[in-house]
Amino acid sequence: MSKIISLLHHLSPLLILLFLLPHHSNADVGTASRYSPPYLPSGCYGTEASQFPSSNLFAAAGDGIWDNGAACGRQYLVRCISAEQPRTCIPDQSIQIKIVDYAATAVSQPSSAATTVVLSDKAFATIANTSATFVNIEFQQ
Ligand SMILES: *[C@@H]1O[C@H](CO)[C@@H](O)[C@H](O)[C@H]1NC(C)=O
Numbered sequence: 141m142s143k144i145i146s147l148l149h150h151l152s153p154l155l156i157l158l159f160l161l162p163h164h165s166n167a168d169v170g171t172a173s174r175y176s177p178p179y180l181p182s183g184c185y186g187t188e189a190s191q192f193p194s195s196n197l198f199a200a201a202g203d204g205i206w207d208n209g210a211a212c213g214r215q216y217l218v219r220c221i222s223a224e225q226p227r228t229c230i231p232d233q234s235i236q237i238k239i240v241d242y243a244a245t246a247v248s249q250p251s252s253a254a255t256t257v258v259l260s261d262k263a264f265a266t267i268a269n270t271s272a273t274f275v276n277i278e279f280q281q
Pocket of ligand 1: 225269270271
C-alpha cells in the first residue's frame with residue numbers, strides 16, 4: 141500500500157501538468173446566465189431588428205469576452221457542462237450563438253450577475269433546464 145502511495149506521490153506533478161496542458165479543442169470554460177425580452181435596443185446594434193439570427197440563439201457578452209465592443213457579431217459554440225443541480229444540462233446539445241449585446245448595459249437584467257455570457261431565453265433553454273439561474277459552459281469561437 142505504501143508503495144502505491146509513494147508512486148502516486150511521485151506521479152502527481154506529472155498528472156497535474158497533464159491536466160494543465162491545453163486540450164485539443166480550443167474551448168474555454170465559463171458560465172452562462174440568461175436574459176428575457178425586451179432585447180432592444182442592444183449594445184451592439186441599437187434597435188436594428190435584423191441583428192438577431194433566425195434561430196434566436198444570441199447572447200450578451202460578459203466583461204471577460206466583451207473586448208471593448210469587438211465581441212459584437214462574434215459567433216460562439218456553447219455547450220452546458222455542469223450546474224449546481226444535477227441533470228440541469230441537456231445532454232449532447234451544442235448551440236451556435238451570436239453576440240448582440242453587452243451584459244453590463246443590456247436592457248433586461250441577467251438571471252445571474254457576472255457570467256461569461258448571458259444567453260437569450262431560447263439559447264439557454266436549448267442547453268439547460270431553465271429553472272437554473274446559471275450553468276457552467278464550454279465555449280469556443
Ligand atoms: C428542471 O428542474 C426542476 C427543478 O430542479 C425540475 O423540477 C424539473 O423536473 C426539471 N425539468 C426537466 C425537463 O428536467
